[in-house]
Amino acid sequence: MKFFIDTANLDEIREAQELGVLDGVTTNPSLMAKEGITGRDKILKHYVDICEIVDGDVSAEVIATDFDKIIKEGEQLAELHDQIVVKVPMIEDGVKALKYFSDNGIRTNCTLVFSAGQALLAAKAGATYVSPFIGRLDDISTDGLNLIAEIRHIYDNYGYETQILAASIRHTMHIINCAKIGADVMTGGLDSIKGLLKHPLTDSGLEKFLADYKKGN
Numbered sequence: 001m002k003f004f005i006d007t008a009n010l011d012e013i014r015e016a017q018e019l020g021v022l023d024g025v026t027t028n029p030s031l032m033a034k035e036g037i038t039g040r041d042k043i044l045k046h047y048v049d050i051c052e053i054v055d056g057d058v059s060a061e062v063i064a065t066d067f068d069k070i071i072k073e074g075e076q077l078a079e080l081h082d083q084i085v086v087k088v089p090m091i092e093d094g095v096k097a098l099k100y101f102s103d104n105g106i107r108t109n110c111t112l113v114f115s116a117g118q119a120l121l122a123a124k125a126g127a128t129y130v131s132p133f134i135g136r137l138d139d140i141s142t143d144g145l146n147l148i149a150e151i152r153h154i155y156d157n158y159g160y161e162t163q164i165l166a167a168s169i170r171h172t173m174h175i176i177n178c179a180k181i182g183a184d185v186m187t188g189g190l191d192s193i194k195g196l197l198k199h200p201l202t203d204s205g206l207e208k209f210l211a212d213y214k215k216g217n
């Protein structure tokens, strides 16, 4: 499973990259605003800065919601760097844009996906990635992981190549369960990625090994 980090914070991106397990980055307008990145020029520069830190795909989200403007904005984003993947919302004009981008060799990430039907449409339109938001479903007492399993089943039935990018990851168990189900990618915060490291038996075991080594040296 590929690991993407879901942030626009350059220090966190660097830290995840240095850990050696990072395959890409997802951002969204809220994550950009959180880092104080506002205004078109600053936002575009920030995407390039991110691409220079990581080796993998970097999702850059369009703000436009009508077809012509999504295409214009998406083409501008795609030209920034060859690691850019254009993030398009799951709306009617977004589906049309996914098809257009797919026909024109521009890679896409279909975002704000909350149902298997939406994921089916994204795959049919040729999206490179589909982003089901599992944490936000859990937040409203709906089983987010079940959606990942449904999409996996549907895509495998027909051999769709769209990659399932489990998004809105809240904690380590989301990552582990997504891996069990067979999500292609997960995107989460640095905390959830580093949370996978932790086990009390590792800590106590290491403490004892080091103490025993010191006894003999």
Ligand code: E4P
Residues within 6 Å of the ligand: 006, 026, 027, 028, 111, 131, 133, 135, 136, 167, 168, 169, 187
């Ligand atoms: C995905 O691409 C989104 O940026 C993200 O995962 C949303 O997560 P949130 O529900 O924590 O905002």
